Amino acid sequence: MRDALSKIEGNHHGIVLTIDNKGAVNGLATDGDIRRRLLEGGSLDEPIASCANRTFVWETPATSRESLIKKLDHRIRFIPILDKDRRLVRVVSREHLPVQLEEAVYARSRSPVRISFGGGGSDLTHYFSEISGAVINTTVSLYTHATLRVRGDSKIIISSRDLGQSLEAEDLSTALSQEGCFGLLQAILKAISPDFGFELYLHSDFPMKSGLGGSAVVSSAVLGCFNQFRRDKWDMHELAELAYQAERLHLGVAGGWQDQYATVFGGFNFMEFRMDQNIVHPLRIHPDTLLELEESLLLCDTGTTHESGDIHEDQRREMQQDDVRILVRNNVELSYRMRNLLLRGRLLEFGHALDEAWQTKRRLSSKISNTRLDALYDGAIRNGALGGKLLGAGGGGFFLFYVPPFYKHQLMSHLEATGLKVQPFRFEKEGLRAWTVREGRNHIEMECK
Structure with a gap:
């Protein structure tokens, strides 16, 4: 007990622990325990085990910080932390309860697709460089959906279920030089130049090249994950601009600006485009109007994909003609009218305006529609739709139709009989969402069999 008392006076815990011949902790003694034993007639030369408390309170490394704090707040001064073999890991007290060491984290994100109603073509830079554009x-x-984990080396691993392929490289420069189908992701990496190795996993709820702004959605999700590892996070405008930079400037795919802003900002928006700045106006539409509009819209897959870059290149050439620029200007005016109709809850007129938007859009380029797509649209109109439009640049992908309530079943049956797939959806009020998770809370390493 003499040695134990000396150790108690020299350490900051005020306790000593006793162990068995295997190193397992089996008792705890304080200076009070020693003095009590001495008052009972004991000697300082007795072993400390003679006064050690065998029923002391102890915890494991898995004990939550909350539980430790509660015990320390309830008359307990010291708590030994023991492993599964009851060997000492550390001792915690009111004065010595270390903050948990920083754990490795991974980032996750999801970014939604957009459906466009009016103003298409006016979000192209070569249009609004002369006169402002507007879309809704x-x-x-x-x-x-994207998941990103930072590695401890420079290696880069990208896995895409949408492409059905993976990319592996020893460093960023090697990843950027590889050939294959990862052009968009390589363009994003070129734009942001990450200085660390990582693993990136991607999958989508929709087919690529479907007219839903998928490239911008993928870019947004990826950028959202990388943004989680920045101290000075990009704001929403900067994220949209980076997504545009990657696809348009680095990858060289022609197109407009609305897709990037739509997926990052989310919800119903009226967007105006000018050379000095792009403005996103959130629309405050009555909840009942939104519910009724949601029930009145049908989204269906035509079963064919499109190359939006080719169509936008064709539009760029056609835009030099005065009659095409007049059509786009009419589309801009229509988007203002559609905005007002939604704000006033005049949905029947909005449905007819969708038809007007489609009739205008299909005249912008010969690549936007074809005989099959025209027949699909005409068939939908004959079976109850008031209007609709092919989403995105055109040429394939998804049709969006507006149908009054008592014709919806008829239109759905017609579309399915034609071989089209009706895609259920709900309006999404939020845009890009990104968050981080501690790896220890939701990740286990599994052996591959």
Whole structure:
């Protein structure tokens, strides 16, 4: 007990622990325990085990910080932390309860697709460089999902279920030089130049090249994950601009600006485009109007994909003609009218305006529609739709139709009989969402069999 008392006076815990011949802790003694034993007639030369408390309170490394704090707040001064073999890991007290060491984290994100109603073509830079453009769109409940984990080396691993392929490289420069189908992701990496190795996993709820702004959605989700590892996070405008930079400037795919802003900002928005700045106006539409509009819209897959870059390149050439620029200007005016109709809850007129938007859009380029797509649209009109439009640049992908309530079943049956797939959806009020998770809370390493 003499040695134990000396150790108690020299350490900051005020206790000593006793162990068995295997190193397992089997008792705890304080200076009070020693003095009590001495008052009972004991000697300082007795072993400390003679006064050690065998029923002391102890915890494991898995004990939550909350539980430790509660015990320390309830008359307990010291708590030994023991492993599964009851060997000492550390001792915690009111004065010595270390903050948990920083754990490795991974980032996750999801970004929604958009459906566009009017103003298409006016979000192209070569149009609004001379006269302002305006579009109206919203996001819906189909997403690209991304997961990003930082590595301790420079290696890069990218896995895409949408492409059905993976990319592996020893460093960033090697990843950027590889050939294959990862052009968009390589363009994003070129734009942001990450200085660490990582693993990136991607999958989407919708097919690529479907007219839903998928490339911008993928870009947004990826950028959202990388943004989680920045101290000075990009704001929403900067995220949209980076997504545009990657696809348009680095990858060289022609197109407009609305897709990037729509998926990052989310919800119903009226967007105006000018050379000095792009402005996103959130629309405050009555909840009942939104519910009724949601029930009145049908989204269906035509079963064919499109190359939006080719169509936008064709539009760029056609835009030199005065009659095409007049059509786009009419589309801009229509988007203002559609905005006002939604704000006033005049949905029947909005449905007819969708038809007007489609009739204008299909005249912008010969690549936007074809005989099959025209026949699909005409068949929908004959079976109850008031209007609709092919989403995105055109040429394939998804049709969006507006149908009054008592014709919806008829239109759905017709579309399915034609071989089209009706895609359920809900309006999505939020845009890009990104968050981080401690790896220890939701990750286990599994052996591959």
